[in-house]
Amino acid sequence: MSIVLPGEQVPAQHVNLKLGPGLLQLSSETQQQAKSAPVIATRSGVLNHSANKSKWWVEGNSRRYVPAPQESVIGVITGRSGEGWRVDIGAAHPASLDGLAFEGATKRNKPSLKVGSLIYARVSLAHKDMEPELECFDAQTHKADGFGELKDGFVLQCSLQMSRLLLDPKHFLLPLLGSRFPLEAAVGINGKVWVSTKETKHTIAIVRCIEVVDPDGGGMDETNVKKFLSKLDI
Amino acid sequence: MRPPSPSIPEKKFLYDALKQSLRLDGRDMLDLRTPTFTFGPELGWVECAMGKTRVIAQLDAKMVKPLPERPFEGIITIHSEISPMASPDYEPGRPSEEEVTLTRMLDKVLRRSDAIDKESLCILAGQRVWQLRLTVHVLADAGNILDCSCLAGIVAFKHFRKPEVEVIGDEVIVHSPSERAPISLAIHHTPFCVTFAFFQDALTRPVVDPSLLEQRLSAGLMSIAMNAQREICVLHKAGGVPTAPEEILRLINVTSILVKDLDKRVEARLLEDWEGRKVEVR
Numbered sequence: 001m002s003i004v005l006p007g008e009q010v011p012a013q014h015v016n017l018k019l020g021p022g023l024l025q026l027s028s029e030t031q032q033q034a035k036s037a038p039v040i041a042t043r044s045g046v047l048n049h050s051a052n053k054s055k056w057w058v059e060g061n062s063r064r065y066v067p068a069p070q071e072s073v074i075g076v077i078t079g080r081s082g083e084g085w086r087v088d089i090g091a092a093h094p095a096s097l098d099g100l101a102f103e104g105a106t107k108r109n110k111p112s113l114k115v116g117s118l119i120y121a122r123v124s125l126a127h128k129d130m131e132p133e134l135e136c137f138d139a140q141t142h143k144a145d146g147f148g149e150l151k152d153g154f155v156l157q158c159s160l161q162m163s164r165l166l167l168d169p170k171h172f173l174l175p176l177l178g179s180r181f182p183l184e185a186a187v188g189i190n191g192k193v194w195v196s197t198k199e200t201k202h203t204i205a206i207v208r209c210i211e212v213v214d215p216d217g218g219g220m221d222e223t224n225v226k227k228f229l230s231k232l233d234i
Numbered sequence: 235m236r237p238p239s240p241s242i243p244e245k246k247f248l249y250d251a252l253k254q255s256l257r258l259d260g261r262d263m264l265d266l267r268t269p270t271f272t273f274g275p276e277l278g279w280v281e282c283a284m285g286k287t288r289v290i291a292q293l294d295a296k297m298v299k300p301l302p303e304r305p306f307e308g309i310i311t312i313h314s315e316i317s318p319m320a321s322p323d324y325e326p327g328r329p330s331e332e333e334v335t336l337t338r339m340l341d342k343v344l345r346r347s348d349a350i351d352k353e354s355l356c357i358l359a360g361q362r363v364w365q366l367r368l369t370v371h372v373l374a375d376a377g378n379i380l381d382c383s384c385l386a387g388i389v390a391f392k393h394f395r396k397p398e399v400e401v402i403g404d405e406v407i408v409h410s411p412s413e414r415a416p417i418s419l420a421i422h423h424t425p426f427c428v429t430f431a432f433f434q435d436a437l438t439r440p441v442v443d444p445s446l447l448e449q450r451l452s453a454g455l456m457s458i459a460m461n462a463q464r465e466i467c468v469l470h471k472a473g474g475v476p477t478a479p480e481e482i483l484r485l486i487n488v489t490s491i492l493v494k495d496l497d498k499r500v501e502a503r504l505l506e507d508w509e510g511r512k513v514e515v516r
Contacts, residue, residue: 064322076241116242154247194243200251208260217286232260 004041004058012039012049012056020057021068061161061216065090065190067126072147074155074188075134077117085113087121090190093131097121101135103144111149118150118194120186150186153196156207159216160191166210172222173213177206180229205232240450248451252438259285259445264488266428266443269385269499273507277416278394282386284443286376291386292369293394297406300356300363308355308363312340314370314383321375321446336380339470340370343384343427343459347467350391351420357399362406364396366419377446380457384427385496392504394419423461426496427468428489430456432475440485442492456482458489462497 004010010023013036019025022043041047045060067073067089075087075095084098097119099110113119125133136147158166165171166187177183181202186194195206209225212218220228240248248258255263267285274280278293300307316324316333324330329337344350355364368390370383395416400407431444431452440456441448449455454474459467466486471477 114242116239116245118241118243150243152246153243155241155244200247200254200256203247204251204256204258204260207258211259 002047003045004047005044006040006042008041010039010041010047010056012053014052014054016054018055020055021066022058022060023056059161059164061159063159063191063216064092065160067091067095067123067132067190069123069126071123071189072120072187073123073134073190074118074120074150074186074192074194075190077113077115077119079115087119087134089123089132089134089188090192091132095123095132095134097134097136101137102148103137103142113149118155120147120150120188120194122147146186150194150196153184153194154203154207155192155194156210158191158193158210158214160189162210162214162216163187163189163191163193165213165215166193173209173225176222176225176229177209180205201233205229208232240447244447245451248447249433249435249438252433252441252448253435255439257441257445258447261443263439264442264492266492266496269382269496271389271500271503271507273393278390280386280390280393281373282382282389284378284382284385285445286374287379287382288373289379289382289386290371290373291383291390292371293366293390295364295366295394295396297357297362297408298365300360305360306356307352309365310345310350310352310368311365312337312345312368312370312387314340314372316372316375316379319374320372320379324375332379335472336370336372336383339380339427339457339468340383340387342468342470343425344368344387344391347423347425347459349388349421349423349425349461349467351422354420357406358401358404361404366391366394375446377449378429378443381427381429381443384425384459385500388424388426389500389504391419392421392424392500393507423463423465424497424500425459425461425467426493427457427459428492430458430485432456432477434475440481442488456485458486460486460489460493462494464490464493 022041022045023039024042025039026037028037041058043058043060045058048059049056073089075089077085078088079086084096087095087097089095102111121134121136123132124135138145181197184196195203197203212220212228213225269282269284272281281290314337318324318326357363368387370387372379395418397416398409398414430440430442431448432440432454434453444452456471458469
């Protein structure tokens with residue numbers, strides 16, 4: 001495990017190099033040099049790479065979300081702008097969501113979203129000099145793919161690291177909670193988690209469990225969470 | 235940028251939960267988050283945390299010439315600022331509404347309640363008095379920064395020790411802490427601030443120590459500052475929902491219980507810190 005700071009050079013070299021969030025390959029003039037151009041970190045955190053060293057990324061525990069393309073996020077509609085909506089996804093700038101970026105949407109038939117509605121969407125464009133753009137469908141198949149408006153339920157804030165942990169299928173928390181009561185959840189990589197259950201107290205139990213497991217807060221492990229859960233009235 | 239108001243599902247869920255007397259952090263309607271105090275190496279430096287809300291208060295003293303109209307009284311000044319460090323919702327520069335309320339309430343609770351004896355800060359009448367300067371920094375806002383700031387402020391006053399001074403004729407000798415033990419401030423009483431949040435729905439009872447979401451969705455706040463002797467120092471309710479006098483009396487009774495508990499906790503924690511300091515005088 002190695003820790004990198006912004007500006008630090010990273011020994012990432014591969015024929016088919018893929019860089020994840022927090023890494024940047026410096027531009028070079030010729031094609032020849034492009035392959036061996038140095039890679040630097042743009043964020044501080046732990047440097048990770050895949051087994052064959054083709055994929056590299058930096059994992060930190062920041063709370064501010066920086067949009068990157070193809071990431072699923074949860075956002076709140078803050079207003080209309082022309083044909084689409086402005087969405088707050090917790091980044092430095094509001095994102096824009098086109099009115100036609102939904103499954104089955106046409107000029108005549110657009111989904112009705114109000115200010116304050118929650119949406120689950122994918123970042124389709126994230127450029128450092130432009131506002132991020134979102135879409136609620138798969139651009140190739142035009143299917144919703146699970147994206148769209150989130151109705152009822154509750155959305156909670158957690159650290160970005162916690163939301164990545166929740167997305168990991170091997171993480172214990174969501175299966176553990178799911179074994180106690182039925183639940184629906186959507187995890188945004190921007191530190192927002194939407195949960196919906198039949199009973200209010202179940203939702204509250206989930207909110208509290210995520211809070212104590214969050215490495216930014218309690219950082220509780222599985223056995224302690226089981227004890228904690230048994231103390232809650234569910 | 236004004237913080238965007240909470241989303242529709244959040245609003246609906248919170249109101250539903252409160253109707254069933256359930257709170258998101260598992261507290262009862264009239265439960266405070268337990269405050270924790272961390273003291274710094276200096277006397278008069280305290281960090282107070284209530285849940286994820288964190289505030290630092292620092293007190294320092296210097297000698298100044300007193301105001302001509304009050305030659306026997308020391309001067310207390312309180313500085314508070316909410317920076318974007320507390321939450322990205324706050325902007326630097328122009329003070330926000332929350333910041334103005336916080337500054338005014340701190341002034342009312344800590345200074346105008348006459349908690350600190352100002353005359354004992356006088357060294358040489360008309361010539362030299364102590365000026366106490368309290369700086370309050372909000373590190374993280376997770377709701378109810380007012381109560382947390384007031385608590386941090388009063389604990390800083392109680393934790394602080396001023397150096398001993400000796401007056402011989404017109405000469406003032408300040409003894410360094412290594413020479414003579416510094417002395418604590420003369421404090422008449424310790425006011426604690428407790429905030430309640432009211433909701434639009436008539437069936438929802440008010441909650442104490444609101445979290446950030448509860449505070450944003452509340453229809454109004456009421457802050458009561460009271461000391462352990464059940465004396466109300468400040469009662470502040472700016473707008474919000476109309477409330478029956480009986481309800482306010484009930485909340486005042488609730489406050490008196492909470493304040494007694496807070497007072498005990500603060501005293502115990504201060505004593506613990508003082509024991510650990512071992513200030514020796516030879």
